[in-house]
Amino acid sequence: MLLQSWSDVGRIVVVAVLTYPALIVVLRLSGKRTLAKMNAFDLVVTVALGSTLATILLSRDVAWAEGLTALLLLVALQLVATWLSVRSPILRRLLKSRPTLLLRDGKLLAEPMRAQRVTDGEIRQAVRAQGIGDLGWVAAVVLETDGSFSVIPVSQAGKLTAMHGVEGSAAGP
DSSP states (O other), X not given: OOOSOHHHHHHHHHXXXXXXXXXXXXXXXXXXXXXXXXXXXXXXXXXXXXHHXXXXXXXXXXXXXXXXXXXXXXXXXXXXXXXXXXHOHHHHHHHOOOOEEEEETTEEOHHHHHHHTOOHHHHHHHHHHTTOOOGGGEXXXXXXXTSOEEXXXXXXXXXXXXXXXXXXXXXXX
């Protein structure tokens, strides 16, 4: 069915015109971190915001004020969680994963790869994507907290002192 009623379309237009500016104001006030995809926790909040916005626009069962309250609550909870995680190492460990070293000095690290469910093919693909054709030319591959791979070529590695805080690295805490 292409159209159930023009009043439904009109309602969506009115709600979108009210919600979009409110969403922009809320996100600007909450800061850049609200929509950061820095880790799985941040990604879940971003998806929840999108889902809430879609529900506000498309569901007649959700009043605009209720939907806006839900958006505000999600953003406020995200702000509180990130504020606390910056100040509490215990909460930070609960909310955020640490980067994981998967390859060091051209050698794949089997145990961290297994623990993170990463295949050698995925690592090789990340290395190739950086224009590197041989694992021997790679000092490190790190699985970052957002699920991306960082590839550090031997030519740029130095002593890998920047590996502090990475699981599986000798320099980690």
